[in-house]
Amino acid sequence: MTVLMSTPAPGDVRAVVDVLRTWQDDATPVQLHPGDVGWFGRFGADAAAAAVRTWARDGRVVAVGLLDGSRLLRLATAPDAHRDEELARRLVADVSTPERGVLPDGEVSVEARPGALVSDLLGVEGWDTEEPFAPLQRDLTGPVEDPGVRVEVVGPDRVSERTAVHRAAFGGPSFTDERWHDLAAGALYADARCLLAYDDDGVAVGATTVWSAGPGRPGLIEPLGVHPDHRRRGFGRAITLAGAAVLRELGSSSAVVITESSRDAAVATYVSAGFQRLPDRHDRRRAG
Structure with missing residues (x-):
């Protein structure tokens, strides 16, 4: 099965967020939250939709990203997919290839939940770590x-x-x-x-x-x-x-x-x- 990336239409963002909300759990590390997508709505529904990326396998969404500005992608993965190698390699390829429409050339950043395989693989590809953030x-x-x-x-x-x-x-x-x-x-x-x-x-x-x-x-x-x-x-x-x-x-x-x-x-x-x-x-x- 192949992991496919897409950008939702404005009318489909709510369905994406409904998936994202099911991934929120007190027992797992903090990751992209429905509220992050909601706060982006201050730029309007069209802009918010254009900033969202989804990755799906066999019709099931397994990762959601929000372009918080043009050079930062904030990622969430399904609870059973944060160490999924096929997904992680597809994410690395998509964020590393400007032609795929995720991140441009030059200095860019990816936010992923702690322990996610995609973060490990980005490190292997030479991506450094940023200054730390404190979740509370x-x-x-x-x-x-x-x-x-x-x-x-x-x-x-x-x-x-x-x-x-x-x-x-x-x-x-x-x-x-x-x-x-x-x-x-x-x-x-x-x-x-x-x-x-x-x-x-x-x-x-x-x-x-x-x-x-x-x-x-x-x-x-x-x-x-x-x-x-x-x-x-x-x-x-x-x-x-x-x-x-x-x-x-x-x-x-x-x-x-x-x-x-x-x-x-x-x-x-x-x-x-x-x-x-x-x-x-x-x-x-x-x-x-």
């Missing part, structure tokens, strides 16, 4: 502490506050009100909630979006940020707790977040909100 996870079988601040679910009346906090927190202009509306209009946003945290003066100071993968499966916090004028005052912990509480309400078994290992303040914030740091992970990078 909080069990949600028990109650989540009160965040201690006012937190609101974002609807159309709070969009400008939500996008303004995001732009300030991440230092970029790209998340506009229009993009929030594109995000919220996507089919995947039914499994998500945007949240805003406010200070005592009613100023929006922190924001996050959380994504369920369905009851009994880990949910994702992506992204989360605090306005730079309001940092070091506990708002990061507060909005993290609020996000975890919403995921618990949605039936998630745990909350997962990933950040750069070098971001000590971010890691400390998540730990203070009850998250446990998991072993660091490394993307594979091909030098230009």
